[in-house]
Amino acid sequence: MKNQSIPSPVLWRLSLYLRQLEHLATKGFEKTSSRKLAEALQTTDAQVRKDLAYFGQFGRPGVGYRVGELIGQLRHILRTDRLWKVILVGVGDLGRALLRHKSFRRNGFELIAAFDTSPELIGSSVAGVTVRPMRQLSDVVGKLEIKLAVVAVPPDVAQGVTDLLCRAGILGVLNFAPTSLHAPDGVTIRQVDLAAQLEQLSFHVGAAED
Amino acid sequence: MKNQSIPSPVLWRLSLYLRQLEHLATKGFEKTSSRKLAEALQTTDAQVRKDLAYFGQFGRPGVGYRVGELIGQLRHILRTDRLWKVILVGVGDLGRALLRHKSFRRNGFELIAAFDTSPELIGSSVAGVTVRPMRQLSDVVGKLEIKLAVVAVPPDVAQGVTDLLCRAGILGVLNFAPTSLHAPDGVTIRQVDLAAQLEQLSFHVGAAED
Numbered sequence: 049m050k051n052q053s054i055p056s057p058v059l060w061r062l063s064l065y066l067r068q069l070e071h072l073a074t075k076g077f078e079k080t081s082s083r084k085l086a087e088a089l090q091t092t093d094a095q096v097r098k099d100l101a102y103f104g105q106f107g108r109p110g111v112g113y114r115v116g117e118l119i120g121q122l123r124h125i126l127r128t129d130r131l132w133k134v135i136l137v138g139v140g141d142l143g144r145a146l147l148r149h150k151s152f153r154r155n156g157f158e159l160i161a162a163f164d165t166s167p168e169l170i171g172s173s174v175a176g177v178t179v180r181p182m183r184q185l186s187d188v189v190g191k192l193e194i195k196l197a198v199v200a201v202p203p204d205v206a207q208g209v210t211d212l213l214c215r216a217g218i219l220g221v222l223n224f225a226p227t228s229l230h231a232p233d234g235v236t237i238r239q240v241d242l243a244a245q246l247e248q249l250s251f252h253v254g255a256a257e258d
Numbered sequence: 259m260k261n262q263s264i265p266s267p268v269l270w271r272l273s274l275y276l277r278q279l280e281h282l283a284t285k286g287f288e289k290t291s292s293r294k295l296a297e298a299l300q301t302t303d304a305q306v307r308k309d310l311a312y313f314g315q316f317g318r319p320g321v322g323y324r325v326g327e328l329i330g331q332l333r334h335i336l337r338t339d340r341l342w343k344v345i346l347v348g349v350g351d352l353g354r355a356l357l358r359h360k361s362f363r364r365n366g367f368e369l370i371a372a373f374d375t376s377p378e379l380i381g382s383s384v385a386g387v388t389v390r391p392m393r394q395l396s397d398v399v400g401k402l403e404i405k406l407a408v409v410a411v412p413p414d415v416a417q418g419v420t421d422l423l424c425r426a427g428i429l430g431v432l433n434f435a436p437t438s439l440h441a442p443d444g445v446t447i448r449q450v451d452l453a454a455q456l457e458q459l460s461f462h463v464g465a466a467e468d
Contacts, residue, residue: 056458057267059458059461060454060458062457063451063453063454063457063458064438064449064451064454066457067436067438067451067453067454068438071437071438088438089438125461126457126460126461126464127460127461127463127464127465128457128460132456132460134456140355141351141354141355141358141359142352142355142359144351144355145350145351145352145354145355146452148351149351149352149452151436151452151453152452152453152456154453155453155456155457156453156456156457156460157453157456157460195463196456196459196460196463203361219462219463219466220459220460220462220463221459222452222455222456222459226277226361227281228274228277228278228281228298228299234466236458236459236462236463238455238458238459239274240450240452240455241273241274241277242356242359242361242362242432242450243273243277243361243362243364243365243366243367244270244273244274244276244277245432245448245450246342246344246362246365246366246367246406246432247272247273247276247336247338247365247366248266248269248270248273248446248448249406249430249431249432249446249448250336250337250338250342250366250367250406250430251269251335251336251337252429252430252446253337253405253406253429253430253446254336254337255337256429256444
């Protein structure tokens with residue numbers, strides 16, 4: 049499949065371009081250029097053009113990009129020109145923060161169901177989403193044809209939860225648990241590693257001090 | 259400076275190798291190989307060796323790596339062989355989740371102070387950390403010689419908070435606000451973009467469905 053051969057750093061930068069374009073749109077800008085996008089993201093205009101060229105021809109030489117048009121095109125590429133239903137597993141502090149996070153929906157994602165094992169949490173509601181018992185997971189995923197899940201459980205149970213999600217038909221997992229997960233072919237896992245983010249900072253700050 | 263010229267994807271993978279090695283250590287493994295590290299991270303053993311070669315000579319041909327030794331070496335490279343004091347700005351849902359997140363300290367980072375503007379939050383304590391008013395920020399950063407900050411405030415105030423942090427002497431910012439931040443030369447910013455993480459999933463899942 050052609051799209052599967054896009055290098056992952058290119059795909060990641062596509063999201064960053066989209067975020068920057070959305071920012072420009074809210075500021076009222078109607079046009080931009082690869083140079084301006086590059087400046088905002090501390091890269092080169094050649095890199096911006098090369099990244100976009102993976103997906104076709106955008107903008108016009110000497111004119112640049114229409115912000116609204118390019119936003120639409122990038123959303124189409126990233127498949128966020130539709131609303132994705134997403135489930136959350138694990139309604140601890142982080143899970144609650146995610147349920148209340150307002151930017152997901154604006155970007156094409158809606159957390160529509162949450163699951164936990166804790167009897168005290170089951171039946172309660174966070175940001176309008178009812179917390180359900182784990183035994184309902186497979187049913188909800190199947191009936192609502194949900195493909196994406198966010199995992200915010202303790203690391204020692206994250207693999208078990210992921211196995212359950214994959215059996216239920218989930219094809220993409222965003223993992224916040226600090227452990228690497230394995231999934232069958234055809235399932236994409238993204239790891240949000242907060243310690244790794246801080247390590248990138250300590251490396252640079254430490255290097256500058258040495 | 260030599261370390262500043264390391265490509266950022268290499269540096270990112272260094273954190274992922276470290277996480278995997280820590281996982282192996284907790285499971286009691288004493289040795290590993292570039293092949294095993296590569297398998298766990300869905301890359302190639304040549305990539306693992308090439309990444310590590312940026313920083314020196316590790317392991318022995320035919321023998322592999324001693325897990326504990328390589329953990330120590332990677333922590334030394336990433337400067338997490340010391341404990342970094344980190345401050346948090348913004349004690350909303352996400353901020354509270356971060357203060358309660360247990361894996362930071364294990365990885366060399368300690369959230370030691372938290373700041374917010376809300377009168378109801380100031381003076382309260384989350385996970386043993388007292389929430390302070392913003393006006394104390396500069397003083398705390400200076401006196402405790404803090405270099406790293408986590409920003410978990412609404413997007414419209416994130417740049418103002420970052421300006422304040424930079425003036426106070428912060429050199430590394432981990433930003434959770436869904437907006438891109440600018441900082442003077444010498445300050446490193448990392449953006450945690452949760453929507454972008456989900457977009458990477460929607461792209462792959464959507465592509466598989468097309």
